[in-house]
Amino acid sequence: MPSPDETTANGLWIVGTGPGRMEYMTGRAIEAISRADYVIGNDSYLEPLRPLLAGKQVIRSSMGKEVERAKKAIELAQSGRVAIVSGGDAGVYGMAGIVLEVLEHSGAEIPVEVVPGVTAANAGASLVGSPLSGDFAAISLSDLLTPLEVIEKRLDAVFSVGIPVVIYNPRSHGRPHNFALAVEHARKYYPATVPVAVIKNALRKGQADPVITTLGEIESVMDAIDMHTTVIIGGNESRIWRMANDVKGIITPRGYQHKYLY
CATH class of the missing domain: 3.40.1010.10 (Tetrapyrrole methylase, N-terminal domain)
Known part of the structure; x- marks a missing residue:
């Protein structure tokens, strides 16, 4: 057409x-x-x-x-x-x-x-370094059109392969517990040290400073997560990105470090 x-x-x-x-x-x-x-x-x-x-x-x-x-x-x-x-x-x-x-x-x-x-994934990632340098997945936690049990199966599937996961629609007044459930699934496969980025209103009016935390400490920023937030949970190879010892964001190496000296 x-x-x-x-x-x-x-x-x-x-x-x-x-x-x-x-x-x-x-x-x-x-x-x-x-x-x-x-x-x-x-x-x-x-x-x-x-x-x-x-x-x-x-x-x-x-x-x-x-x-x-x-x-x-x-x-x-x-x-x-x-x-x-x-x-x-x-x-x-x-x-x-x-x-x-x-x-x-x-x-x-x-x-x-x-x-x-x-996309929200692109916009959010651009503000916190390069967390999505290679393979990654995106999962929406809205169960308005997709049953929660299906969402849980998808979470298990993507976390089980160790890649970064972008969480859309993480938390709302009508379903405040879905994000905590996603964190439970992530913890089955990822260590507590895996970095997490919380980005609210990425590249739009009302943008807040992104928060960089870890999977083990995500509860400390749970109240800041809502429907205007994109959450990026790093993969097994993701790490905190620092400049002059200050935390700037997240890097997920693509593999160049195994092939080149730099």
Whole structure:
């Protein structure tokens, strides 16, 4: 299926807007929103885009209305140009999956493009060194769409191979115990010395100073962890990164140290 381009009068862009600050959006994301007649999204994702929205029909939605949002975007994209926006990358815990599923079920044929964006994992990692230098996994602790027992199996699977794990949606008022459960699973496989980064509002308004701790001491910062936080639990080879003996972040060596002298 073709992507929307300068010659198409209709079509759909599913746009990852990154962390929420325009300087961290891709040029293609800005172009797609600028060319759209309609821009649809959750209000929290639309607010930072205000400079791009003049003269457009803006349709605001709320959390939990993803299916309705997808249906509306597809309906409008049959005769106009639509950008449906999603924080981070639209294909990573974002809107791309549900929009493409609804489009598939609708039988409509419209030009569509998924525009990538900076994820919470990328944004958070950039603030604490290089914790994700090699293989890593991302797990969401939200059990709204995925049963908790399935999440626990996935946690065991990724921790058992010793790689860094990025935890999305770690802790909310409705499920305050899921992160503590994830820590229990990590401790089955990782020593207490494994470094952990706690990053709140990474590269967005309200960003807090990242906290570097260890798996053995994570309870000391538990109250600071919420739905706006990304937690990076290092792998078996991860270590604290220091400069002049000050803790700066986390490094997960990729293996160069086994091959080169430096």
